[in-house]
């Protein structure tokens with residue numbers, strides 16, 4: 001079962017979780033969208049009360065925290081991504097944070113073809129594993145990246161702050177929740193005022209591109225993708241996700257950006273909106 005998102009945080013709407021739980025529900029699977037953590041206290045309160053496990057999708061929230069505690073240190077099953085576009089990367093790959101010894105042992109075996117190496121040099125296989133190991137080369141890259149995580153996060157927060165300072169409120173863009181303490185600012189996403197523009201989002205992306213600025217869409221509402229429509233989901237099922245999914249635009253944000261780059265993006269967004277008002 002999906003749960004609609006909260007308009008402000010753009011994360012799972014925790015107010016709606018209880019109503020979505022059925023007898024078949026085994027776990028809650030929250031995503032920390034754009035690196036803004038889902039409220040860990042409320043999340044685990046629901047999980048405890050309803051006897052559910054939490055599988056934290058912390059793919060985007062490496063370096064983020066909640067209540068002064070780092071994401072990754074709350075749950076007993078946290079998944080992190082080190083994909084090339086994440087705040088720290090190993091090119092491809094990721095990791096699981098686990099706390100249970102037996103589960104850690106199982107995941108270690110599943111990671112590489114189920115193989116257990118025996119003291120006498122032999123091998124045993126009792127579970128069908130896959131090939132999910134991080135290569136040594138990738139791990140080495142990751143260790144180097146890890147040292148820079150806090151500096152990357154600090155720089156991203158400054159750049160995000162600058163977006164708030166420089167994006168003209170007159171544009172009518174809806175900005176993400178302002179949080180420079182918990183959020184790692186994996187992305188900076190505005191909701192475009194498309195109903196007031198003579199331009200589609202595709203046209204907007206093109207206009208930015210013509211000014212030498214890349215942008216992206218993260219993400220269209222998942223339940224409206226073909227696969228999920230076949231499962232019976234329809235427009236109107238999750239209105240907040242649909243509104244965000246149809247108007248969201250990811251603006252450039254990476255630690256190597258100069259302050260003046262943010263200014264240039266903000267000027268371009270303002271100009272495109274001024275030129276295309278209905």
Ligand SMILES: Cc1ncc(COP(=O)(O)O)c(C=O)c1O
Nearest residue numbers: 031057059060081082083093094
């Ligand atoms: C929210 C979220 N979950 C999961 C993933 C998957 O991570 P990976 O590509 O490392 O498997 C991503 C990465 O794009 C993501 O952003």
